[in-house]
Amino acid sequence: MKNESRRRFVCFDLEGPLSPQDNAFQVMRAIPRGQDIFQVISRYDDILVLEPERRCEPTKADAKARLDDYQPGDTLALIIPSLILHRISEEAIASVARECTLVSRADSFVRYLHERGVTTCCITTSYEQHAYSITDRAGVPRVNVACTGLPLDSFASKVGAADLEGVRRVEVQILSLASATASGSEREALLKERLDRFFWDELAGTPLGEITYGLRPIGGQRKVLALKAFSECHSIPLDSMLVIGDSITDRDMLRAVDEAGGVSVAFNANAYALSEATMSLASTHLNDLELVWESWAEGGRRGLEEKVNALEACGGSGQRAHFQWLAGRREGAMSRALPIHAKIRRLVREEAGNLG
Numbered sequence: 001m002k003n004e005s006r007r008r009f010v011c012f013d014l015e016g017p018l019s020p021q022d023n024a025f026q027v028m029r030a031i032p033r034g035q036d037i038f039q040v041i042s043r044y045d046d047i048l049v050l051e052p053e054r055r056c057e058p059t060k061a062d063a064k065a066r067l068d069d070y071q072p073g074d075t076l077a078l079i080i081p082s083l084i085l086h087r088i089s090e091e092a093i094a095s096v097a098r099e100c101t102l103v104s105r106a107d108s109f110v111r112y113l114h115e116r117g118v119t120t121c122c123i124t125t126s127y128e129q130h131a132y133s134i135t136d137r138a139g140v141p142r143v144n145v146a147c148t149g150l151p152l153d154s155f156a157s158k159v160g161a162a163d164l165e166g167v168r169r170v171e172v173q174i175l176s177l178a179s180a181t182a183s184g185s186e187r188e189a190l191l192k193e194r195l196d197r198f199f200w201d202e203l204a205g206t207p208l209g210e211i212t213y214g215l216r217p218i219g220g221q222r223k224v225l226a227l228k229a230f231s232e233c234h235s236i237p238l239d240s241m242l243v244i245g246d247s248i249t250d251r252d253m254l255r256a257v258d259e260a261g262g263v264s265v266a267f268n269a270n271a272y273a274l275s276e277a278t279m280s281l282a283s284t285h286l287n288d289l290e291l292v293w294e295s296w297a298e299g300g301r302r303g304l305e306e307k308v309n310a311l312e313a314c315g316g317s318g319q320r321a322h323f324q325w326l327a328g329r330r331e332g333a334m335s336r337a338l339p340i341h342a343k344i345r346r347l348v349r350e351e352a353g354n355l356g
Contacts, residue, residue: 008297009236010113011227011253014124014131014147016246017267017286018138020349021100023130024076027093031086033175038079040174043188044195045075049220049248056196060204066213067200073125073219073249076148078199080212081167084156090129093152097133103348105287110139112290116297119234120144123226125219125249146226148217155211163208170198219249224256238262242296244289246345248272258327263296263304265289266326266337268345274326274334279308282322282337282344292323319344 012018028034047054049072058064113120121144122135131147177190203209218226231238238260245254246269254264255276266277267286274280278301281288295307308325316322322344324337 008293009119009121009230009234009241010293011121011123011230011241011243012138012140013243013245013247013250013253014122014126014134016269016349017103017244018106018122018140019100019102019134022349023093023097023100023126024079026096026100027088028079028082030088030092030096031082034082034086036175036178037082037171038075040178040191041078041195042075044192045072045078046248047188047192048074054192056200058200058204060201062209062213063200063204069216071217071220071222071249072247072251073217076125076127076217076219077212077215080152080155080215081163081203081208082171083152084159084208084211085164085167085171087156088152089156090150090152093127093129093150094133097130100130100134102134102138103284103286105285107138109287109289112287113293114139116293118293119236121230122146123218123223123230123253124148125217125223144230146218146223146230148215150215158211159208163206166198166202167208170194170202220252223250223253227253227256242293245277246270246273251276254278261301263292263301265292266341268348269341270345271334271338274337274341275330278325278327279304280324280326280337280341282316282341283320284344284348285320288321316340319347 015022025035025038028038031037048070055067058067110120120140122140123146124131126147127150128147129150131145132142135142135145173194174191177187177194180187203212216222238257239262241257241262242265243253243257244265244267246267251272254266254273257264258276258278264277266273266280268282269280292304296304305325308323311323312325322340324333326333
């Protein structure tokens with residue numbers, strides 16, 4: 001094995017590559033109609049990220065600053081008011097995490113990398129109570145995990161009854177609107193107007209607003225900053241990194257590594273991740289990436305491209321080993337990749353596959 005390969009660094013997103021479940025979605029199930037609330041707020045998050053021209057113009061400075069810094073995955077900040085209202089505790093989040101499974105062979109793939117002297121890390125939007133539960137089982141060292149800190153029990157002690165009544169009202173209203181008979185576009189406009197008013201007007205200047213605005217989930221550009229911090233800490237440049245992600249929260253990180261000359265892998269991914277990755281893999285087993293690491297370590301990007309093209313020409317086997325090279329031929333490759341990724345993503349991630 002070449003000495004150069006020992007400089008390699010593999011970084012995982014958590015929900016998707018390491019574990020199939022969406023922890024926040026599962027936690028919200030403990031709330032009456034919580035999954036419906038989560039899906040409404042998740043769609044609102046999509047609007048804020050993908051359609052910035054539709055953002056409101058907050059009048060208060062704290063709300064404006066928070067919205068200006070909005071990143072993919074900030075859904076995890078927007079659901080904090082509901083978690084506090086319904087007395088969800090840190091232990092409740094950890095308990096849900098303990099029930100979550102790993103993607104098949106995720107732990108064996110991490111072990112395979114460690115046996116070859118590869119440094120692994122995880123950069124995830126997930127709350128720390130979930131992130132550490134999964135990465136401990138997968139074998140990624142805690143010191144190499146960047147996740148969203150959530151002192152939820154402390155937050156709850158700072159919120160008064162008046163704030164919580166406002167949360168209760170908005171939940172009732174958005175659930176009513178979500179089930180209204182208005183057309184889809186009219187219903188979405190009404191939901192957006194109500195959530196705009198709640199998050200960027202009613203919460204502004206309140207203790208609950210301070211908590212919500214202060215939480216910075218590790219998604220979007222914050223994932224890039226975390227990756228650069230690991231790069232500096234371990235003295236490993238981005239072009240010696242392989243990163244694995246699957247959704248819009250990983251989009252910026254995948255792009256940054258690909259543009260730097262490293263390798264970014266879209267694993268059972270949606271279109272947002274596929275649009276920025278170097279290559280992709282659709283599979284029920286994470287350790288299919290052993291072929292990727294070996295080819296990259298020995299032959300760099302050029303050697304990896306040749307290997308992936310050969311694997312793609314052979315085709316996958318059932319629910320495994322569907323490889324695609326994306327860099328340089330993205331439009332055509334994506335059209336071929338999307339159907340199989342959508343199929344296996346639904347198979348592996350079930351309900352969570354429709355989020356983000």
